[in-house]
Amino acid sequence: MTLYFLDFLLFMIGLYALVTKRHIVKKILGVAIMEYSVNLFLILIGFKMSGASPILMKDMDFVTFVHTAVDPLPQALVLTSIVIGLGTLALMVAIAIRLYERYGTFDMHEINRLRG
Amino acid sequence: MERILPLFVIIPVFSAVSTLLVSRWERRKFPRIWSILTVSSLIVLLYFIWNQGVLVHEMGGWKAPFGIVMMKDSLTRFMLLIINGVALITLLYSYSYILKREDYLRFFSMFLLMLAGMNGVALTGDLFNLFIFLEIASIASYVLVGYDIGAEELEAAFKYLIMGVLASMSILIGIAIVYSVTGSVNMADIARFIEANNIVDNKAILMATGLFILGFGLKAGFVPFHAWLPDAHPSAPAPISAMLSGVLIKSLGIYPLIRIFYNVIPMSPVVSNIFIFLGSLSMIVGALMGSGQIDIKRLFAFHSVSQMGYIIVGVGLGTPLGLIGALFHLLNHSVFKSLLFLSSGAIQSSTGTRNMKELGGLREKMPVTSGSTVVGALSISGVPPFNGFWSKLIIILAAFQAKNMWAASALVLTAFLTLMCFVKFQRHAIFGKISDTVKRSEEAPLPMLMSLVIMGLLCLLIGLFNQNIIANIIAPAQEVLLNKGAYIMSVLGMAGGG
Amino acid sequence: MKKKNGSGMSSIVKVIARVMVGFMMLFAGYFILLGDEVPGGGFPAGVMLALAYILITLAYGREFVEKKLPGVTASKLTDVGVLIFLFMGILGLYFSGTFLDNFLKNKDWWFFSSGTIIINDVAVALTVGMSLYLIFLALAIFGRVVCEGTLCRDLGREPGEEK
Numbered sequence: 001m002t003l004y005f006l007d008f009l010l011f012m013i014g015l016y017a018l019v020t021k022r023h024i025v026k027k028i029l030g031v032a033i034m035e036y037s038v039n040l041f042l043i044l045i046g047f048k049m050s051g052a053s054p055i056l057m058k059d060m061d062f063v064t065f066v067h068t069a070v071d072p073l074p075q076a077l078v079l080t081s082i083v084i085g086l087g088t089l090a091l092m093v094a095i096a097i098r099l100y101e102r103y104g105t106f107d108m109h110e111i112n113r114l115r116g
Numbered sequence: 117m118e119r120i121l122p123l124f125v126i127i128p129v130f131s132a133v134s135t136l137l138v139s140r141w142e143r144r145k146f147p148r149i150w151s152i153l154t155v156s157s158l159i160v161l162l163y164f165i166w167n168q169g170v171l172v173h174e175m176g177g178w179k180a181p182f183g184i185v186m187m188k189d190s191l192t193r194f195m196l197l198i199i200n201g202v203a204l205i206t207l208l209y210s211y212s213y214i215l216k217r218e219d220y221l222r223f224f225s226m227f228l229l230m231l232a233g234m235n236g237v238a239l240t241g242d243l244f245n246l247f248i249f250l251e252i253a254s255i256a257s258y259v260l261v262g263y264d265i266g267a268e269e270l271e272a273a274f275k276y277l278i279m280g281v282l283a284s285m286s287i288l289i290g291i292a293i294v295y296s297v298t299g300s301v302n303m304a305d306i307a308r309f310i311e312a313n314n315i316v317d318n319k320a321i322l323m324a325t326g327l328f329i330l331g332f333g334l335k336a337g338f339v340p341f342h343a344w345l346p347d348a349h350p351s352a353p354a355p356i357s358a359m360l361s362g363v364l365i366k367s368l369g370i371y372p373l374i375r376i377f378y379n380v381i382p383m384s385p386v387v388s389n390i391f392i393f394l395g396s397l398s399m400i401v402g403a404l405m406g407s408g409q410i411d412i413k414r415l416f417a418f419h420s421v422s423q424m425g426y427i428i429v430g431v432g433l434g435t436p437l438g439l440i441g442a443l444f445h446l447l448n449h450s451v452f453k454s455l456l457f458l459s460s461g462a463i464q465s466s467t468g469t470r471n472m473k474e475l476g477g478l479r480e481k482m483p484v485t486s487g488s489t490v491v492g493a494l495s496i497s498g499v500p501p502f503n504g505f506w507s508k509l510i511i512i513l514a515a516f517q518a519k520n521m522w523a524a525s526a527l528v529l530t531a532f533l534t535l536m537c538f539v540k541f542q543r544h545a546i547f548g549k550i551s552d553t554v555k556r557s558e559e560a561p562l563p564m565l566m567s568l569v570i571m572g573l574l575c576l577l578i579g580l581f582n583q584n585i586i587a588n589i590i591a592p593a594q595e596v597l598l599n600k601g602a603y604i605m606s607v608l609g610m611a612g613g614g
Numbered sequence: 615m616k617k618k619n620g621s622g623m624s625s626i627v628k629v630i631a632r633v634m635v636g637f638m639m640l641f642a643g644y645f646i647l648l649g650d651e652v653p654g655g656g657f658p659a660g661v662m663l664a665l666a667y668i669l670i671t672l673a674y675g676r677e678f679v680e681k682k683l684p685g686v687t688a689s690k691l692t693d694v695g696v697l698i699f700l701f702m703g704i705l706g707l708y709f710s711g712t713f714l715d716n717f718l719k720n721k722d723w724w725f726f727s728s729g730t731i732i733i734n735d736v737a738v739a740l741t742v743g744m745s746l747y748l749i750f751l752a753l754a755i756f757g758r759v760v761c762e763g764t765l766c767r768d769l770g771r772e773p774g775e776e777k
Binding site for chain 2: 112
């Protein structure tokens with residue numbers, strides 16, 4: 001249970017960085033920390049304390065595999081989710097660089113020409 | 117026949133990738149013709165599978181609860197019709213639309229990737245596969261919103277991107293919670309588990325419900341989550357605004373909501389009340405804030421928020437008449453909102469401005485464009501022979517039938533506000549004295565005009581033949597939603613592809 | 615005694631980079647070949663491939679790598695990777711009726727035990743590797759081109775096409 005609690009704390013740290021900081025790159029780092037915590041949450045769901053890794057060896061019985069190994073499905077989901085997060089993060093950084101060229105500042109409070 | 121289902125995703129991805137491999141010759145003409153051919157072939161395929169009943173395709177040969185399934189039923193074919201139809205007309209429009217950044221290959225390949233993602237969301241029967249296709253479509257749309265890399269477009273794209281990433285993370289946490297309770301990510305399997313063990317009041321499922329409403333609501337643009345919509349939709353190039361506001365917010369926001377809350381997790385009174393409350397709030401806030409706008413695209417974007425509220429009130433009411441009204445309004449809104457955005461793009465590329473106070477007397481210089489804009493404005497206000505009137509009427513009748521007086525009065529009030537706002541728009545921009553900027557402009561090129569006329573005719577025809585359309589297209593879709601047992605049976609009971 | 619000759623970094627960095635790149639590419643190949651039994655697969659293989667090219671770009675300078683792997687070719691190789699993946703899926707549709715079926719799993723003439731997964735891993739590694747390399751080029755080397763007016767002359771692409 002403490003693992004889930006610490007994971008939630010990590011999510012809150014990322015959210016705090018996204019909401020409070022004014023610099024664009026700090027906000028992007030907040031989003032990255034939040035993505036890590038969501039992926040960690042997915043893996044923690046299939047986690048057993050002192051479980052084996054989910055590789056079916058040649059001489060292993062199927063029933064013992066189900067009882068001792070951690071759940072492999074969330075691990076497959078997380079692999080995909082990490083790749084998606086990578087693409088999104090790269091896009092965010094590219095947009096941040098171009099924003100700096102247009103506005104001349106990294107401060108999000110100044111980049112507000114669209115309002116109303 | 118089930119072999120055709122993956123082709124809806126394979127063909128756009130193949131076209132998107134092969135567009136980028138074209139070398140220096142034919143850099144302008146090739147992607148436009150190639151993408152129009154692609155979407156036409158998709159519509160031909162849709163015609164083939166239209167009446168085939170329920171089709172289930174298991175990817176990779178793995179059986180249903182373990183593998184990923186692609187499934188087509190009446191609701192899916194309805195969404196596929198809307199997505200591919202609006203995409204075809206938008207591609208016809210963008211044949212002669214000039215982008216500020218002259219990189220047409222990447223524009224069309226991103227467009228086709230977004231289309232592939234939306235088709236995948238409509239066709240899938242698996243919750244995590246839905247998330248993946250949602251992400252593909254969303255990332256392609258983030259790129260396309262900031263495509264003309266000016267200062268305001270990039271700011272809008274950045275805000276849209278951050279809120280979209282928040283939405284995706286909420287959806288992923290919701291999927292994780294549902295997996296931890298039920299042990300499967302297949303939608304039919306989750307539905308069977310919840311029904312068999314009768315755990316509707318489980319606290320974890322309730323939290324997953326809240327997270328799904330947050331995530332998908334952010335993609336759809338309801339009121340607490342609408343802040344990205346009025347910035348992102350105007351800043352995109354006009355065909356992308358039409359795709360975003362016409363199809364993307366419905367296919368990535370409303371369709372997963374109705375699929376999950378009617379077929380997977382049953383609709384409880386709490387969720388129903390949340391939908392009706394948020395929907396009414398969206399309607400009124402969207403219409404009020406849209407009244408004060410001068411930029412025409414920003415005005416249309418705010419009214420998108422308000423019309424989304426109509427659809428969600430219809431969904432939240434839960435009665436069969438409410439669902440028919442919601443689905444019909446979904447179809448109508450795609451048609452007339454894309455018409456409005458495409459015509460605003462035609463106005464902007466001819467006169468160079470989007471400011472309502474600078475435009476005036478458009479109907480003398482650009483008769484066809486202003487005619488179709490008037491048709492779109494009348495449709496969204498709900499004036500009788502056009503299609504908006506029928507769907508709004510059905511939703512208002514459903515609200516009165518369910519004895520929900522607050523929702524009904526909000527609906528009627530919003531109809532008045534929308535009418536007032538669009539009368540003001542028409543008076544400033546189309547009728548009235550001709551202004552100097554309009555004097556120097558001329559009519560839009562032919563492909564743009566053709567697509568506008570087609571959309572305008574569709575508005576009129578859907579309005580005139582509404583009984584026919586409701587009986588053949590919408591009523592089967594609504595029956596699928598209300599009939600959860602049939603959904604489970606068709607996915608899990610079927611003996612495999614071939 | 616480090617002196618810079620031409621572009622790139624000093625000679626010590628160049629020599630060490632030359633030695634390490636071979637091992638990095640070998641590691642990528644190891645991930646692909648044994649991806650079904652050992653934790654690995656297509657995606658880490660692609661990352662190692664991209665890192666090998668990034669190391670050479672940092673050590674030797676951009677002009678040297680442009681002769682070996684131009685940015686345009688890397689862009690086309692990403693598309694070729696996606697096309698190979700789709701082609702294997704369509705072959706599965708043709709032979710066994712379901713998309714992405716593992717139709718080479720029990721054939722005698724195919725010497726990998728995992729069937730079509732090897733070819734899919736190669737396609738994924740190619741796509742991911744070239745994509746990450748292009749992201750690096752677009753952000754770090756071409757990122758400082760100022761775009762005024764309507765035409766934009768940088769060669770890096772807007773990233774975000776991950777599958």
